Amino acid sequence: MNLVDKTSSELQDLIHKEEVSIAEITKQAFERIEKLDPKVDAFLAMNKEQATKQAEEMDQTPLAERGPLFGLPIGVKDNIVTEGIETTASSRILEGFNPIYNATVVEKLKAAGMITVGKLNMDEFAMGSSNENSYYKNTKNPWNLETVPGGSSGGSAAAVAAGEVPFTLGSDTGGSIRQPAAFCGVVGMKPTYGRVSRFGLIAYASSLDQIGPITRTVKDNALLLEAISGHDERDSTSANIEVPNFAEALTGDIKGLRIGVPKEYFAEGVGEAAKQAVREALAVLEEKGATWEEISLPHSKYALATYYLLASSEASSNLSRFDGIRYGYRTEKAGNLLEFYMNTRSEGFGDEVKRRIMLGTYALSSGYYDAYYKKAQKVRTLIKKDFDDAFEKFDVIIGPTTPTPAFKIGEKVDDPLTMYANDILTIPVNLAGVPAISIPCGFENGLPLGLQIIGKYFDEETIYRVADVFEKATDFHKQTPQIWEGAAQ
Amino acid sequence: MAKMTKEEVIEVAHLARLAITDEEAVHFADQLEAITNAMELLNELDTENVEPTTHVLQMVNVLREDKSVPGLDRELVLKNVKEHEAGQVKVPTILE
Numbered sequence: 001m002n003l004v005d006k007t008s009s010e011l012q013d014l015i016h017k018e019e020v021s022i023a024e025i026t027k028q029a030f031e032r033i034e035k036l037d038p039k040v041d042a043f044l045a046m047n048k049e050q051a052t053k054q055a056e057e058m059d060q061t062p063l064a065e066r067g068p069l070f071g072l073p074i075g076v077k078d079n080i081v082t083e084g085i086e087t088t089a090s091s092r093i094l095e096g097f098n099p100i101y102n103a104t105v106v107e108k109l110k111a112a113g114m115i116t117v118g119k120l121n122m123d124e125f126a127m128g129s130s131n132e133n134s135y136y137k138n139t140k141n142p143w144n145l146e147t148v149p150g151g152s153s154g155g156s157a158a159a160v161a162a163g164e165v166p167f168t169l170g171s172d173t174g175g176s177i178r179q180p181a182a183f184c185g186v187v188g189m190k191p192t193y194g195r196v197s198r199f200g201l202i203a204y205a206s207s208l209d210q211i212g213p214i215t216r217t218v219k220d221n222a223l224l225l226e227a228i229s230g231h232d233e234r235d236s237t238s239a240n241i242e243v244p245n246f247a248e249a250l251t252g253d254i255k256g257l258r259i260g261v262p263k264e265y266f267a268e269g270v271g272e273a274a275k276q277a278v279r280e281a282l283a284v285l286e287e288k289g290a291t292w293e294e295i296s297l298p299h300s301k302y303a304l305a306t307y308y309l310l311a312s313s314e315a316s317s318n319l320s321r322f323d324g325i326r327y328g329y330r331t332e333k334a335g336n337l338l339e340f341y342m343n344t345r346s347e348g349f350g351d352e353v354k355r356r357i358m359l360g361t362y363a364l365s366s367g368y369y370d371a372y373y374k375k376a377q378k379v380r381t382l383i384k385k386d387f388d389d390a391f392e393k394f395d396v397i398i399g400p401t402t403p404t405p406a407f408k409i410g411e412k413v414d415d416p417l418t419m420y421a422n423d424i425l426t427i428p429v430n431l432a433g434v435p436a437i438s439i440p441c442g443f444e445n446g447l448p449l450g451l452q453i454i455g456k457y458f459d460e461e462t463i464y465r466v467a468d469v470f471e472k473a474t475d476f477h478k479q480t481p482q483i484w485e486g487a488a489q
Numbered sequence: 490m491a492k493m494t495k496e497e498v499i500e501v502a503h504l505a506r507l508a509i510t511d512e513e514a515v516h517f518a519d520q521l522e523a524i525t526n527a528m529e530l531l532n533e534l535d536t537e538n539v540e541p542t543t544h545v546l547q548m549v550n551v552l553r554e555d556k557s558v559p560g561l562d563r564e565l566v567l568k569n570v571k572e573h574e575a576g577q578v579k580v581p582t583i584l585e
Contacts, residue, residue, distance in 0.1 A: 028585070046520075096569075096578065193545055194546050299534075301530070302530060302531055305529075326569065327570065328569070336581055336583070337580060337581050337582070345506050346507050346508040355524075358498065358502060361501050362525070365501070376531065378539040378542075379531050379534060379539075381540055382536070382539060382541060416520055416526055417524065433546065457546075
């Protein structure tokens with residue numbers, strides 16, 4: 001039986017009718033990964049032996065004790081620590097690192113009965129928009145193997161798009177879930193800052209980082225977010241707020257919904273196809289009873305500069321922990337301790353990571369602190385206020401996720417500013433801390449385009465409701481890349 | 490427009506504990522100069538009376554009871570240490 005196009009509820013239905021076992025689902029996931037991953041290169045460390053054993057044991061659990069995600073396979077981004085499974089954040093400096101504990105989200109996946117099949121490639125330490133900054137491999141976009149999958153959660157988005165696994169976790173600091181989800185034609189949610197515990201997420205920029213789910217459908221995404229959300233005493237920034245039943249929010253009813261459409265998201269630099277796809281999406285939502293109005297988020301154009309100053313500053317501090325002493329890569333060439341630190345870090349980090357560490361060190365150094373770091377913190381206040389003002393009148397804000405679809409591998413790799421411009425439409429969301437999703441809404445030259453739906457603080461429910469209405473009214477999410485043909489079991 | 494020199498890059502790299510060659514310093518100087526110049530866009534904005542944002546949510550101090558709990562097992566802690574001896578982490582000489 002071909003399981004690859006099934007949703008979680010369809011899979012559970014088959015399990016309950018005893019037409020398929022958890023062991024068989026797990027086996028098929030690994031077979032598909034072994035067949036497709038030599039082309040897609042989404043996975044790093046695999047967990048086959050453990051997962052196979054776990055699946056067989058789980059088949060013995062009584063049906064009444066199982067939740068909606070029980071026994072289903074998931075891949076985890078490689079900056080989320082997994083006990084006993086190598087975790088590198090795609091950096092040489094963590095080569096061979098074998099975590100001695102699980103991230104809170106990994107414990108929550110276990111509690112939901114999900115089976116971790118392996119770790120997913122990313123831009124080193126989540127810094128990048130193309131997966132080309134991985135020390136280990138370049139993940140390819142399943143829709144066109146010559147293009148990038150986006151980043152930094154490129155492996156997580158590509159693995160779902162290729163049908164290797166139905167669920168993955170990514171992390172989003174400036175667009176790192178939504179941009180690859182858009183490029184790969186899948187559903188990716190960045191939850192409200194504080195919704196999901198960051199304990200065990202290898203920190204890049206702590207005031208912006210957030211873990212979130214990537215899936216093929218909105219409902220599966222809602223189920224996975226519910227499973228990983230919640231307050232955690234080991235993350236003092238996790239919010240002590242009740243976790244709703246997100247799937248119940250998918251009522252299909254958006255009558256009276258007020259949508260704000262920022263004119264800045266349709267500015268110069270945003271491609272015509274991306275704009276047109278959003279206009280058509282708005283027409284679909286209008287037909288379902290929503291209304292929309294053009295609005296302004298006047299400080300949008302300052303978001304990119306603000307983000308790179310703040311994220312790099314936080315990164316320069318967070319990444320100072322990598323010194324080669326207690327774990328990870330160690331230089332062979334050092335006469336004294338200072339040389340040991342300097343050589344370990346130079347040999348262990350890639351160029352983009354070094355650039356951001358240096359930019360952050362510079363922005364935080366005396367004489368520049370007020371001009372760069374503090375200035376950026378103040379502009380962050382203005383960007384956040386843009387959203388606060390807009391959400392007084394509107395329920396959601398909608399625009400494109402990215403200015404263009406996926407670009408060619410190698411096209412922007414040594415031009416940081418052009419690469420950064422990919423994230424102009426996703427970055428403001430992280431600075432404000434609000435939640436946002438990307439869902440498929442069209443194609444340009446055979447490559448997917450993403451629709452971004454931004455919501456109020458802790459109102460992922462409305463985002464999911466709108467996304468679900470759009471998904472049910474369209475068939476973009478049902479289209480699959482050519483790589484699927486001939487790969488089916 | 491701020492000019493980023495090779496010497497400045499070497500100094501910043503040293504502060505960040507990164508060893509870089511002269512050639513790399515020249516390359517990074519060009520890139521960092523372009524990046525910091527782009528960041529100067531923020532100077533258009535008057536932020537005299539704007540409060541800085543460190544965190545988007547209201548943060549409260551999180552306190553716990555001052556009670557001791559067992560730490561991690563020593564053997565487990567040393568699992569990822571490249572060189573260790575008698576339960577201690579080995580590092581290069583720090584005093585000549």
